[in-house]
Amino acid sequence: MIFNSWDYYLLFLFPSAILFRLASQRVRPWVIFFSGSLFFTYFSYTQLGGLVGAACLGIFLWECLVSRFYKPGYWICWAGIAQTVVFLIVFKYRNFLTDLWWPDPTHNPLYWKNSFLPLGISFFTFEFVHYAVDRYRNKTAPGSVSEYLSFILFFPTMVAGPIKRYEDFLPKLRSVSREWALDWQRGVTRILAGLAKKFVIADFLTAYTNHLDRADISHATRAVLPLWLLAYGIKIYVDFSAYSDIAIGSARLFGIQVPENFDWPYSRTNIADFWRHWHMSLTNWLIDYIYIPLGGSCVSAGRVYGNIIVTMLISGIWHGAGVNFIVWGLCHGVMLAIHRVFIRLYPTTQGTRPWWSISLAWLLTFVSVNLAWAFFCMDLHTAIFFFRRLLLG
Amino acid sequence: MAMEDAKLELSRTEWTKQLLEYLGGERDEPPPAFPVLLSNWWFWGLWWGALSVLIFLFCGQSSKFIYIDF
Numbered sequence: 001m002i003f004n005s006w007d008y009y010l011l012f013l014f015p016s017a018i019l020f021r022l023a024s025q026r027v028r029p030w031v032i033f034f035s036g037s038l039f040f041t042y043f044s045y046t047q048l049g050g051l052v053g054a055a056c057l058g059i060f061l062w063e064c065l066v067s068r069f070y071k072p073g074y075w076i077c078w079a080g081i082a083q084t085v086v087f088l089i090v091f092k093y094r095n096f097l098t099d100l101w102w103p104d105p106t107h108n109p110l111y112w113k114n115s116f117l118p119l120g121i122s123f124f125t126f127e128f129v130h131y132a133v134d135r136y137r138n139k140t141a142p143g144s145v146s147e148y149l150s151f152i153l154f155f156p157t158m159v160a161g162p163i164k165r166y167e168d169f170l171p172k173l174r175s176v177s178r179e180w181a182l183d184w185q186r187g188v189t190r191i192l193a194g195l196a197k198k199f200v201i202a203d204f205l206t207a208y209t210n211h212l213d214r215a216d217i218s219h220a221t222r223a224v225l226p227l228w229l230l231a232y233g234i235k236i237y238v239d240f241s242a243y244s245d246i247a248i249g250s251a252r253l254f255g256i257q258v259p260e261n262f263d264w265p266y267s268r269t270n271i272a273d274f275w276r277h278w279h280m281s282l283t284n285w286l287i288d289y290i291y292i293p294l295g296g297s298c299v300s301a302g303r304v305y306g307n308i309i310v311t312m313l314i315s316g317i318w319h320g321a322g323v324n325f326i327v328w329g330l331c332h333g334v335m336l337a338i339h340r341v342f343i344r345l346y347p348t349t350q351g352t353r354p355w356w357s358i359s360l361a362w363l364l365t366f367v368s369v370n371l372a373w374a375f376f377c378m379d380l381h382t383a384i385f386f387f388r389r390l391l392l393g
Numbered sequence: 394m395a396m397e398d399a400k401l402e403l404s405r406t407e408w409t410k411q412l413l414e415y416l417g418g419e420r421d422e423p424p425p426a427f428p429v430l431l432s433n434w435w436f437w438g439l440w441w442g443a444l445s446v447l448i449f450l451f452c453g454q455s456s457k458f459i460y461i462d463f
Contacts, residue, residue, distance in 0.1 A: 003458060160458065182421065185431055190418030192444040198458070199451035206456050236459055243458045249418055260419075264410060 002043055002159060003246045004198060012039050012155060017253035021180065029146035029173060032254075036153025040119055043159075049116035056118035059087060063128050064149050070131070072138035080132040088125045091117055096321035120159040122318060126285050127152060131166050133289060140167040147173060156250035160243055162259045162281040169256070177255035190249030197242035205235040214382050217389055225390045232377050233370035237266060240279070259284075266369075269361040270343075271335045274369060286311050305340065309333035319376070324383055328375035335368055416440065 002008050016035035023031050037057055044053035066083070069076045089097070094112055095105075102108035131148075134140040143151070143166065151169050177183055208231035211217070217225065244261035251258045265278035275283050287296075294307040309330065316329015353361075374383045411424035423429060429436045 004452070182431065185437065186418045186421060188418075188441065189416075189437070192441055192448070193417040196444045196447045196451075199454070200447050203451065203454045203456050206454070239459045245417065245419075252418075 002047070003243060004195065007042070011042070013250050013253065016155075017250075020254050021176075025174070025176075028176065029144070029150040032150035032155075032173075033146060033153055036150070036155045036158060039155040040153065040158065044119045048119055053116055053118060056121075059118060059121075060124070060149070060152050063152060064145060067128075067131060067135070067148055068142075068145065070135035070142065072136060074136070077132045077136035081129050084125055084128040084132070088121060091115070091121055093317075093321045123161050123163060124152060124158065126161075126163045126282075127166075129289060130163075130285065134166065140165075141170065143170055154251070154256075156247050156254070157258055160240075160247070161279075162244060162247060162261045163285050164258055164281075168259070172256045177257075180255075183252050183255050187249045187252035190245050190252065194242040194245030194249060197238050197245065202235050202239035202242060205231045205238070208232075209235050209377065212377055212382075212386070214385055217382070217386050220389075222390060222393055225386065229374055229386075230370055233373050236373065236376070237262070266366060267362070268365060269358055270365055271332070271339050271368065274365055275332070275336070282315070286315055290314055301344075305337040308336045308340065312336060322379060324375045324378065324380045327380060327383075328372055331372045331375060335372075 012035060016031065019035075020028055020031045037060075040057050040060070041054045044056060045051065049056070063080075063084070066076070066080050070080060071077075094110065095108075095115055098108050098110040099105070102111070105111045105113075131140065131151075135142065142148075147170060148166075150173060151164065151166055154164070154169070157164055208228050211220065211228050212232060220228075241262040248258055248260065259281045261280055261282075263277040263280065265274050268274045268277055291307055291311045294310060295303055296307065297304050299307070310333070312333030313326065313329045315332070316325045316327070319325045319328070374386055378386060408424050411420060412427060414420040415423050415427070421431070423431075431437070
């Protein structure tokens with residue numbers, strides 16, 4: 001729950017934001033550190049893994065300790081990246097990976113029966129890797145212990161982003177906006193708008209998206225199936241953009257502006273443009289830390305397509321430990337590669353295109369993205385069954 | 394009239410986008426010729442009230458945020 005619970009606002013957000021504003025510059029990072037630690041411990045204990053979940057706060061402290069040894073060009077940075085990836089694999093992919101070898105959990109010696117995900121692990125992994133890589137490349141300043149702790153434990157963005165960058169966060173932490181009235185006016189407006197989007201639209205659509213299971217799909221008339229999938233497409237956008245609104249609005253109460261995540265993605269007229277405006281902080285991270293290190297667009301055409309597909313495949317795997325997420329990532333990778341082939345063959349500019357061409361491009365993008373959501377919201381067998389029913393009856 | 398001119402200058406869609414972003418707290422500047430400034434506490438008080446009413450009316454059906462699971 002978190003962002004739609006009273007605990008979040010009354011115990012954490014408002015007291016911490018006010019205390020942060022009133023504190024001296026020297027103390028402010030420690031306010032974020034202590035409030036972030038309490039936030040992580042409280043919600044981990046009450047909603048996730050109990051005491052063991054709360055103890056995962058140690059991951060942040062360990063990361064901070066290791067990060068103090070990062071230096072440009074130094075191997076410790078790679079060790080830091082490796083340990084971060086190992087944390088993610090152990091908590092998120094252990095059962096998925098061992099199930100591939102031992103499909104029956106009762107015969108799987110490595111099966112973790114009461115597995116849980118530490119709060120925000122998928123997102124703080126990105127920030128840990130970003131810092132290690134950028135320290136290795138000497139692209140970011142080390143900052144002090146308290147500043148790095150406040151970066152990784154800044155609770156408005158801890159659970160599900162937006163994914164921050166240290167070189168962007170540090171100057172804002174060191175020179176916090178003094179416009180209390182403006183920040184609180186905009187921050188509270190953004191939080192209320194986010195909550196309204198979540199409760200009024202996203203949760204309303206849940207009544208339709210709940211039908212996306214095998215039993216309901218097998219009994220439904222064909223005409224209703226695309227409507228359920230469309231409901232999911234709208235819901236995931238409204239839900240996640242509402243979440244981002246609340247996170248960004250919460251950060252604004254501290255006087256800190258964090259990156260935007262969405263910019264009208266469903267109005268875009270090609271798949272590459274869609275990804276430039278959907279979950280932007282993730283897309284930028286994938287470009288900087290996966291796509292470009294693979295060679296980006298500065299290699300042969302064949303390898304560029306490969307890089308695109310590999311990047312989206314990793315995005316799919318990150319979204320969830322399931323074959324359906326791999327297929328979802330592959331779908332988007334292939335769509336992006338096809339789009340790249342198309343613009344190479346038929347280069348054009350937006351201004352020269354007739355209205356019907358733009359409308360058709362929008363429709364194709366919208367339908368493709370929404371069809372692909374089937375692999376995101378259903379397991380692979382159910383998604384295949386969904387398409388079989390949709391196409392063959 | 395001024396608002397109509399501003400809409401034509403920007404394109405109606407872009408102006409509406411900017412208006413929604415302003416009302417949603419994303420933009421600090423109103424779209425051109427929109428008469429409500431941030432200093433108009435009456436308007437924003439009413440707007441917050443309207444959003445709060447919507448939230449309280451619909452909060453009974455609350456569910457988890459999708460991305461929390463990741």
